[in-house]
Amino acid sequence: MFDESTKNKCVQILGYPIDNLTISEHVERIITWLGSGERHYFFCANPHSIVEAEKDGLFKKALMSADMITPDGAGILLAALAQGEKLKERVTGSDIFFSLNDTLNSDSKKHSCFFLGASNDTLAKIQNKFSVDYPHIELLGVYSPPFKDSFSEAETKAMVDVVNKFKPDILWVGMTAPKQEKWIFENIGRLDVKFVGAIGAVFDFYVGNIKRSHPLFCRLGLEWLPRLLREPRRLWKRNFVSSPLFVIKVLVSRVVSR
Numbered sequence: 001m002f003d004e005s006t007k008n009k010c011v012q013i014l015g016y017p018i019d020n021l022t023i024s025e026h027v028e029r030i031i032t033w034l035g036s037g038e039r040h041y042f043f044c045a046n047p048h049s050i051v052e053a054e055k056d057g058l059f060k061k062a063l064m065s066a067d068m069i070t071p072d073g074a075g076i077l078l079a080a081l082a083q084g085e086k087l088k089e090r091v092t093g094s095d096i097f098f099s100l101n102d103t104l105n106s107d108s109k110k111h112s113c114f115f116l117g118a119s120n121d122t123l124a125k126i127q128n129k130f131s132v133d134y135p136h137i138e139l140l141g142v143y144s145p146p147f148k149d150s151f152s153e154a155e156t157k158a159m160v161d162v163v164n165k166f167k168p169d170i171l172w173v174g175m176t177a178p179k180q181e182k183w184i185f186e187n188i189g190r191l192d193v194k195f196v197g198a199i200g201a202v203f204d205f206y207v208g209n210i211k212r213s214h215p216l217f218c219r220l221g222l223e224w225l226p227r228l229l230r231e232p233r234r235l236w237k238r239n240f241v242s243s244p245l246f247v248i249k250v251l252v253s254r255v256v257s258r
Contacts, residue, residue: 009021010069011071011080011083011085011087012083013045013050013076013079013080013083013250014050014054014079014249014250014253016045016050016053016063016064016069017064017069018045018069018070018071018076018080018087019068019069019070019071019091020085020087020088021088021091022088022089022091023089023091023095023096023099024099025088026042026068026070026091026095026096026099027096027099027100027103029068030042030068030096030100030195031100031103031104033067033194033195034111034169034170034194034195036194037194038194039188039189039191039193039194039195039196040067040068040194040195040196041066041067041068041184041188041195041196041197041198042066042067042068042069042070042096042195042196042197042198043062043063043066043068043069043070043181043184043198044069044070044072044091044092044093044198044199044200045063045069045070045071045072045073045076046072046073046075046076047073047075047076047079047242047243047246047247048073048242048243048246049063049177049178049181050063050246050249051242051245051246051249052177052178052242053178054249056178058178058182058185058186059178059181059182061185062178062181062182062184062185062186063181065185066181066185070091070092070093070095070096071087071089071090071091072090072091072092072093073090074090075243075246075247076090077089077090079246079250082250082251082254083250083254083257093197093198093199093200093201093202094199094202094205096197096199097172097197097199097202097206100170100197101133101134101137104134104136104137105133105134105135105136105137106136107136110136110137110138111136111137111138111169111170112137112138112139112140112166112168112169112170113137113138113139113140113168113169113170113171113172114139114140114141114142114143114163114166114168114170114171114172114193115139115141115142115143115172115174115203116142116143116145116159116163116171116172116173116174116175117144117145117172117173117174117175117180117203118144118174118203118204119144119147120144122144122203122204122207122209123142123143123144123203124142125207125208125209126139126142126203126206126207127139127142129206129207140166140167140168141162141165141166141168143159143162143163145159145175149179150179151183156183156187159187160187160190160191163191163192163193164190164191164192167192167193168193169193169194169195170193170194170195170196170197171191171193171195171196171197172197172199172202172203173196173197173198173199174199174200174201174202174203174204175198175200176200177198177200180198180200181198184196184198
């Protein structure tokens with residue numbers, strides 16, 4: 001069982017508390033939450049998200065309010081080293097999704113989940129695949145929200161209502177960042193769930209719509225490179241603008257702290 005004494009062991013990266021846990025420790029912590037009777041949610045942090053949060057007050061507030069922020073990106077691990085600290089390992093949304101489901105699928109207690117986000121076609125693929133991969137986790141339902149930058153109150157209410165109709169233990173949210181993080185932050189108090197995970201592109205990774213980079217690239221911290229080559233128009237900004245800005249911010253912070 002997760003040792004509660006480790007829950008506050010975070011590394012501060014530009015003021016953002018990044019959890020210093022292994023993948024398995026993150027999963028153990030989530031399982032503890034599932035039995036707590038309280039709502040919890042987690043986000044992933046990478047250089048791009050932190051740079052964007054510095055320009056978006058609501059996004060920053062959402063990140064700061066999360067119960068868990070995992071170090072998703074080699075740049076986060078390198079920033080910690082630059083501060084003289086070491087994060088145990090990189091932990092992506094995919095790591096949490098697959099490791100948690102693998103663990104819960106072998107649990108004697110029945111758990112349930114709901115998928116919110118992506119297209120109806122992707123969600124249909126998830127329903128077919130998830131029931132085969134994780135037969136001991138009950139997939140209660142899926143919902144595809146409108147594809148837009150922000151939602152009206154009526155649209156948000158429809159999303160909240162459909163989730164609350166099923167009352168899943170786990171709500172997986174797969175929208176683009178920072179929309180998904182801000183939506184969760186603004187609506188967590190309205191959701192009848194135990195745990196919410198913002199996992200973005202993991203929906204597409206899971207069903208094969210987007211091929212994840214080879215494990216070698218992941219181990220070397222270069223998972224972004226094949227994706228950039230496949231989707232240069234969508235990803236150029238985070239790699240050629242956000243990443244250099246993040247490095248500059250970390251170096252300036254380091255100099256100031258000295």
